[in-house]
Amino acid sequence: MTDQHSTRHGADNRLSEGAMEGLLRDFFRLEVPTALQSSSAVCDSRPVVAAVIVGNRPSAASRIAIVAALVTLSACLLLTFNSKPAEPQGSGVAVRIQSPAATEELMPVSSAPNSKATGVPVDENGLLLKETEEIQLNPQP
Amino acid sequence: MTDWQPEQIEAFYRNHSRELWALFYSMCNDPERAYDAVQESFAKLYDYRGQPIRDLKAWLLRVGQNWLRDAARRKSNSVHLLPGLDDHSSSTLTADQLLQLKERQQQIREALQMLNEDDRRVLVMKYSMDWSSAQMAMVMDSTAAAVDMRLSRARRRLAEILTEQGFAND
Numbered sequence: 001m002t003d004q005h006s007t008r009h010g011a012d013n014r015l016s017e018g019a020m021e022g023l024l025r026d027f028f029r030l031e032v033p034t035a036l037q038s039s040s041a042v043c044d045s046r047p048v049v050a051a052v053i054v055g056n057r058p059s060a061a062s063r064i065a066i067v068a069a070l071v072t073l074s075a076c077l078l079l080t081f082n083s084k085p086a087e088p089q090g091s092g093v094a095v096r097i098q099s100p101a102a103t104e105e106l107m108p109v110s111s112a113p114n115s116k117a118t119g120v121p122v123d124e125n126g127l128l129l130k131e132t133e134e135i136q137l138n139p140q141p
Numbered sequence: 142m143t144d145w146q147p148e149q150i151e152a153f154y155r156n157h158s159r160e161l162w163a164l165f166y167s168m169c170n171d172p173e174r175a176y177d178a179v180q181e182s183f184a185k186l187y188d189y190r191g192q193p194i195r196d197l198k199a200w201l202l203r204v205g206q207n208w209l210r211d212a213a214r215r216k217s218n219s220v221h222l223l224p225g226l227d228d229h230s231s232s233t234l235t236a237d238q239l240l241q242l243k244e245r246q247q248q249i250r251e252a253l254q255m256l257n258e259d260d261r262r263v264l265v266m267k268y269s270m271d272w273s274s275a276q277m278a279m280v281m282d283s284t285a286a287a288v289d290m291r292l293s294r295a296r297r298r299l300a301e302i303l304t305e306q307g308f309a310n311d
Contacts, residue, residue, distance in 0.1 A: 014301060015310055017293075017297075019310055021296075024299075025268055028269040030246060031172045032159070033162065033176045
C-alpha cells in the first residue's frame with residue numbers, strides 16, 4: 001500500500017475526508033453549467049454588498065483631496081471665528097485693547113469723529129479719545 | 142418588490158441563478174435538467190402577468206420544482222453533456238480520458254442520488270456554491286453546528302456508497 005493510497009483511504013479502504021473534499025470539489029466544478037460558473041452568478045450577499053461598497057468607495061487620491069479640503073475648511077472656520085470681533089454695545093465698534101491675560105474690558109471706539117464715543121475716557125486717567133490724537137508717538141527730545 | 146422589471150429580473154438571474162441551479166440539482170441530481178429548470182422558471186417569470194410577486198426566489202423555486210416534476214413524469218432521457226467539460230473538449234484530454242471522466246461523473250452522480258435529500262442538499266450547496274455552514278443553516282432553518290454534522294455524515298455516507306461500488310479515486 002503506497003503512501004498516496006493510505007492518505008486517500010481510511011483503514012476500511014473508504015475514501016478519507018480529505019479525499020472526499022477534493023472529489024466533491026472536482027465533481028461540482030465539472031457539474032455546474034458553464035453559463036452559471038461566472039463569479040457574479042454565485043449567490044452570496046457578502047460579495048454583492050462588498051462589490052457595491054468597493055464600487056462606491058472613492059480612490060485614494062480623491063480621499064486625500066477630500067481630507068485636505070476638510071482640513072482647509074476647518075482652518076478657515078477657525079481663523080474666521082477667532083478674528084471675528086465681539087458684538088458692539090451701544091454705538092460704535094468695540095475692540096480689545098488689553099492683553100489676553102487681563103480681564104476683558106472693551107472700549108467703545110467709533111470711526112465717526114463727532115460721535116459720543118469720542119467723549120468716553122479711554123484709560124483710567126480720563127484721557128479722551130480725541131485727546132489721544134494729539135499724542136505724539138515719537139516725541140522729539 | 143412586487144413589480145419586477147426586465148432589468149431587475151436580469152440582475153436577479155445574474156445573482157441567484159447558480160443558487161437556484163444548486164437547489165434544483167439537489168432535487169433531481171441532473172445538471173442539465175436543473176439548468177433547464179432554471180431557464181424555464183425565469184422564462185415563466187418574463188411571461189407572468191398575475192398577482193404581484195413578493196418573494197421572487199420562492200416563486201422561482203416553486204415554478205422550477207413543478208417543471209422538474211412534469212419533466213420526471215415525461216421521463217425524457219436527457220444526455221449528460223457535462224457542461225464543465227466544454228473547455229476540455231479542445232484540450233489535451235484524449236477521447237478515452239474524456240469518456241473516463243464522464244463515467245466518473247456519472248458514478249458520483251448516482252451515489253449522490255442514493256443519499257437522502259437533506260444530505261444531498263448540504264453537499265450540493267457546500268461544493269457547488271461554496272457556501273459556509275452559517276449560510277446553509279439560514280436556508281435550512283438550522284444551526285451551523287448541525288449543518289457541519291450533516292456535512293460530515295453526508296461525506297462519510299457518500300464515501301461508503303462509492304467504496305461499495307468499487308469507485309477508484311485516481
